[in-house]
Amino acid sequence: MNRVRFAPSPTGDLHVGGLRTALYNVLFARKTGGAFILRLEDTDRERNLPEAHKDILNLLRRCGLEPDEGPDTGGPFAPYVQSERLALYAEHAAKLLEAGHAYPCFCSAERLEELRQQQRAAGQTPGYDRRCRSIDPAEARQRMASEPHVLRLAIPLEGEIVHQDRVWGALTFPLADVDDQVLVKSDGYPTYHLANVVDDHLMEITHVIRGEEWLPSVPKHLLLYRFFGWEAPEFAHLPLILNEQHRKLSKREGTGSVLAWLDRGIPPEALINYVALLGWHPSDEREFFTFAELVEAFDLERVSRAGAVFDPAKLEWLASEHLKLVPTPELLAQARPYLKSTEFARASDDLLLPLVEAVRAGLRRLDELPARLAPFSLRLTEPDEEAWSWIRADAARRSLPVILRRWHDGNYTEAEAMLEAVRQVGKETGIKGKELWMPLRASLTGRTGGPELKAILAHIGPDEAVARLARMLDIKP
Structure with missing residues (x-):
């Protein structure tokens, strides 16, 4: 059975790009009769926000993306929160260290910053110079007992990694260009690179569908699968979502925040419909889809490599098309929260239903309704x-x-x-x-x-x- 996962970090609001990643995973799982797993990657303790994980779960549910397994749902591979799986990562990091596929690095943050500055000044790509890789293993183990350190992946010094991506096709990564990635931080917490590989294997993930920004990490992850003696899943890296200036879409702009769009009264069904079209192209010219129709039509092979431009006007047009199908009583019920600060807040349904019916044509967002009702004031x-x-x-x-x-x-x-x-x-x-x-x-x-x-x-x-x-x-x- 195909098993896919969405693994957000609880560091803030869910981004439109994150929603698309979750959606494509769900569509792939539903289309192939597989399972959709939600996993929280909360090992970045400095950036984690206490309530963010609940907000992410709630937003996914509002958008109809219910996981088959996850922190709230449970499942055979629990726990589904990485901070509750630290012993597993420590166990696998120790195996890498013992086999010589990882090594301790004792370099201070100051030395590493100085190294990066020197490399930039020389026109070089910043990266670790492998200074600690030459330390005798016996000496390294002795120092690990008393000195702060991280664990780094020992990338082979020559050769290449060949990868067949479901979106990008055949890719070749020269190992000479790959940095010795940190796998375990000085606080003992794993980085994404170690934790996601261990979890994907132990949770029997068959397909990793994630953003294009993780393409440079593919050789590191495939090496980890090789070092552990595991079969790697298939990978599909989704194109970037861009703003109207063709720069990476940011939550700070407002248009990149899922919560901001839902709070403005964009129907979740419309947001899902629009986000599905950001990188995926159906076999016909359709633009309006219900969720069931998306499941039927979705195909990873039709995901483009080109960045997808987020067009707010297109989203609002699709929202108006979805709102046309909502019966007026249901539309009024959905719009009630937006009427709280108006004179219509306590008006009965009998009074408001004919008014809403009179103004609903062309409605794009529920937050437009108070202004449309204003003439009835x-x-x-x-x-x-x-x-x-x-x-x-x-x-x-x-x-x-x-x-x-x-x-x-x-x-x-x-x-x-x-x-x-x-x-x-x-x-x-x-x-x-x-x-x-x-x-x-x-x-x-x-x-x-x-x-x-x-x-x-x-x-x-x-x-x-x-x-x-x-x-x-x-x-x-």
Whole structure:
């Protein structure tokens, strides 16, 4: 059975790139009848955030990516948190040391920084100079008992590693270009390189689907599999996700944060749909997918090497397509949190459902709903500059007072009857189209856009409509 994993570090919000990695792993597992494992790689104690692991788990669940095994789910290879597996890493590090595939390094942080500066000044790629690799093993073991040290991987000094990647094809890595990677830090915690290889083997991972940034580490990881005598899994390295300036997408920009998009009211289904298209291309021209359709269509062989540009406008368009399919009662339930600071916070569903129905067309994000409902407010909004330009127009001066008198004298109870009165004023004055309707909308709502006037009039009622128009014209009806 195929087994894949997503192994985030709890160092902050989940990045869009991380969500895509998790998604592709899930899609591959579901498509092939395999298992999706969630593992927390929390060995970077300086950067770990206490609640980040819970936030990551919650975000994955909000997006429908439920693991088959993991920290909360359990499973046959528990624990699934690396800080709870330290004895395993120490055991395997000792085996590497004993076999001569790893060695202790006693170099201070100051010496290593000085070395890097010298290498940069000489135009060289920074890397460890293997100074401690020549220490006699007996002397090294003796010093390990009393001196701070790390363990480094002893990269062979010649030869090459050939790798067949599911995305990048055949790759060759000359070992002369590979650094002696730190495997165990001075605090005894493993680095990613040791821990992920040990865990992937012990958890029987068959396919490692991860970001392109890990490609340079492939030779180190394949050497570890060779040194341990293990069969390596297949690898697929996903292309970078870029911003609109074609630089690597960052969470600091806002567009790179999964939580930021969900908090703005992008439906999780739409975010999953869009993220799936960042690097993977279906066999047809479709762009809208349900999760089940993604599972059916997904194929690792159709993942591109080229960086994928994150386009917020495209995401919001897909979100609008997904929101079209949500029944209005469900849409209102999802949007309730965004209404908490508005006058509609305590309004009943019976009151709000027709209003939401009137304004939902083209909705891209749930956080747009309060502004769309604003024309239904029982508190008149101060007109913006564009609205004032229509209210002060010559056609408005001729039509609005007449409309006000008709509405006041007509004792209307139905919105349609009030609109018919406006049409009649238009015929009598020769004013039509925007010149007739836009000043009226601006006077009633303070804006030139929004839902149909019929819906607004039905909500605010004839008396409020007359009062608003009168206040705007400063006329006592």
